[in-house]
Amino acid sequence: MKHYHYIFTGTGLSALMTVYEMVLSGKFKDKSILLIDENSKKTNDRTWCFWDDKGLYDDLASAQWNSAWFKNETFERQLNLNPYQYKMVKGLDFYNRVFELISKEENITFLNQKVIDFQELGHHCVVKTEQESFTCNQIFNSIFNPELVKTQTKYPFLHQHFIGWFIKSKEPVFNPDCATFMDFSVEQKGNTRFMYVLPTSTTEALLEYTLFSKDLLAKEEYETEIKNYINKLGITNYELVEKEQGNIPMTCYPFWQHNSKNILNIGSAGGWTKASTGYTFKNTVKKSQVLVQFLSKENDLTKFHKADKFWFYDLLLLDILDQKNHLGSTIFSSMFEKGNATVIFKFLDEETSFGEDLQVIWKCPKMLFIKALFRRIIR
Template sequence: MLKYDFIILGSGAAGLSLLMRMIASSHFNNKKILLIDRDIKNKNDRTWCFWENKDGFFDHIVYKKWSQLSFYGESPNAALDIHPYQYKMIRGIDFYNYCFERIKQCPNIDIKYGELKSVVHETEKITICLEEEELHCTPAIIFNSIYKPSDPSKKKIQLLQHFKGWLIETDSPYFVEEQATLMDFRVHQRYGTSFVYVLPVSDKRALVEYTLFTPQTLEPRQYDTELKDYIGRFLKLDKFTIAEQEFGIIPMTNERFHFYQSGMYYIGIAGGQTKASTGYTFQFIQKQSQHIVDSLVQNQSLSLIPTSSRRFHFYDSVLLQLLATKKLGGKEIFSRLFQRNKASRIFKFLDNETSLKEELSLISTLQTFPFLKASLQVLKP
């Protein structure tokens, strides 16, 4: 029978972030850890972007940072004052390469590849069923980052943030690489809340990402059509090459996720670490990972780890209610938000780090009647 102290299911941002923090602490040097995933992570399949007001745990693999951001909404382009924050990008391939190089140096960590089918808890063992084998292990602490959508419910609001990005390249210098576009709502809103962000990584290369908050995804060709249209109309580019492509889907829901259920601790998206109203996830994963490691090192119960505040969950639910019912579009909401508030205050709010006083000040700048009506809908039993 296999003996492990910890088992981590999934080697995405959540699983690897937790494991890297374990490796960074000498407390885990003699602990046996098993990492399970269906795929070998050797492709640049995603990009994580986030804001931060200090050097972070993964700062050494940040691919690009911006201190200047633009926002295009209902009014002309607004330059955002984001000090003391910086907007940061980590490429998936850099993240994976760094993490797996660290893992190679740790003889106490094993990796198994295979599609997870089930985890069966018995009195004196755990059976992990993969597609082509079964692993019989002694009892261990399991962290599960594999997200599976729950059944629909009338009380839950469920949207998808889905996006396709092209890393485009021009023959001659074209982009101002210090200036990124956080949100550009000049694209049509026929499908629902839709915007583009543009992240120049050099004067010849930029990631252009078409993003939507809607109940369903589009046909693959529709993303390509919208990207090509945006690049031609707003970037004024006719000639470019596509160096890389990425596609992703992030759940946006007001569902209350369980941290512990069925003998496992849920982390990352599976554990509710996606900001429901924006889809930002990476920084919430980092906070949760550090809480877990701190609790384990201090021999404290993981049940004491703070979960998402009910207050911020309510704010997210109200915004999702407006988007889902189309009573107010994302273009109108975010335009008002960025027109009437400092970007640094908005970032702090979206990080769930503001005080009630700061939140009331910010909320007072939004469209009163639609938000009040949506609030009452959310509060209905």
Template sequence: MPNYDYIIIGAGAAGLLLADALGKDKFFASKSILVIDKDDKSKNDRTWCFWERGNGPFDDLIHKTWDNIYVGGQQLQKSTPIAPYTYKMLRGIDFYNHFLPKVKAYPNITWVQEEVTHIEEQENEVWVTTPSQTHTGKKVFSSLYDASIPLGQKEFPVLQQHFLGWFVKTEEPVFNPDEVTFMDFTIPQKGNTRFMYVLPISDTEALVEYTLFSEHLLEKTEYEEAIKNYIKEKYNNTQYTIVETEFGSIPMTCYPFHQHNTDHIFHIGVAGGWAKPSTGYTFYNTSQQVPKLVRHLKAGKPLSKFHQKSRFLFYDMLLLDILYENNHLGHDIFESMFKRRKASLILKFLENETNLWEELKIVTAPKPMPFIRALFKRLF
């Protein structure tokens, strides 16, 4: 059996960023590293968006940026700047085309395109099995997400941020390329938290996405009909061509995924709980977690001890408790926040960067009773 110091399972954002961080650091030059993924990463299978202040490490790969967002609802139609933040869009294919050749070029990294069928921890190593062979690793970093784990418990509610998006090209200029439609709740809510999300690349090109924060997925046709109706009503029934499609579902939960980490198996990305529970945003947090994990490894600390507690997890938990019990309240909560508070402050809060005084301003923006009930239920 081929033996490695480190095995990274999954070459998404978390896997490739970790592989690149290890590959370029001289500290790990003597370590043998295996990266396994079932795909060749040649398709534009996802779009990552995030906001940050000023310049960032991925700016050369960014497909489009915006300085303004729009939030719409029953009592709110608000276009607003988000300075000092910039909203950034990174296409999956551009990320893969940049990082995959870099990772494959490191002399101590081996790339294998196969599906992992089994992971088994032994006393001092881990067996990672694919259809063709079994590899052994002293430490395994896995991005394989097992939905049955959080769904098998009741203490922490599990919702999904699920979405279907169409990259469309219209015959007439209908989009505002200077502004992201961050959340448009003017669509029928049907007892859920549902909104449209629009990323305009030009005045005739955009990603139009139908997004829900809810417990269950929909039939594909329901997402598609919602997008059709939105384009018809919002953009005057303009004629368009669908260039690409994407679909995704991200778990929204405060379940402590880190409790499944051992000193030999460590979960990364969504599987490690790196998605922001209240929004589903994952990429930016992943880019922050990877350097911390690398420093942890260099310090020789046990993998099972890599975990940081945060008060923001409690805020996330209260919101998810509310949406799990009363999913229809989502639009009212988010509308109230954007109506009464600056967008830049809300984004700062959602990035876990606010102080206690700023957090008090945020949590007092929506109607208080749902949060008070959730707080008492969680405490008692």
């Protein structure tokens, strides 16, 4: 069996971002690295959006917005995002960027196979695919195992699930300078449901029907709601250019408990997704950079994770949505109706001081969170 220093089982965003940061650091040229995935990453299978004030991936962003609408059934507010910009990066553009870089690195190999098992055996690890096996010093696993969460009840488990349509309309109804961040004016039907609208011209946009809930929908229900929203915008003639579909786990389950000295769970498999919003891209950039710095100094992967106050904030919100899923619109609307948008985005980026935390938290329905806190304490 061929031996590597590091093997990445799965090459989702977290694996590719980590390897990308490894190459940029210049500190891992003496380490052999193998990436294994059954997906060759040659299609545009997803779109990532994030807000940023530091020029992050400006050259890769297919669109950027300086303002965004927040809406519900009773009010709407145009948010000035300054100093942030809301950005969209297409999956294929990111994949191409990473693979172009790593193709020049002689120590990095990509294998298009399906991983069926991996385990730690004393001082080394073994990874098995459907065709062959490999050994390595350490494994970075991004293959999500939902059974870890489904078989326990201490930590709630919701899905952020969605279908998105890229459309081109005959009518110029979109404002390419302003995105719709969340539109809760759609019928909630006992859940947390909203629309994203990400316009790239006056006639082109990505419309995404999104839910935070326990159960998925039939494909037809998502698409019916998208059609209804298109009609509501006054669009009578349009071309469906592309579709995307996704399901992001939303949970504060402590995945890090399954890490070992030589196996680290990353990405959704390691709890890298922002549990309260499902946002992944910015969190992964931060986590991968911290991980690369960690690896240059430390060899015991059990020491990587540290829980913080934001993990607990997210846990309380998920506790509420788990029991009363229809209150998502109420909670997010209370934050954005009169709150400082810059502080809210900074809070969601987990970069606020405790004083700034309170500016956001006090806008939320207090009794909901107080009750959730007491339930969590006695749980």
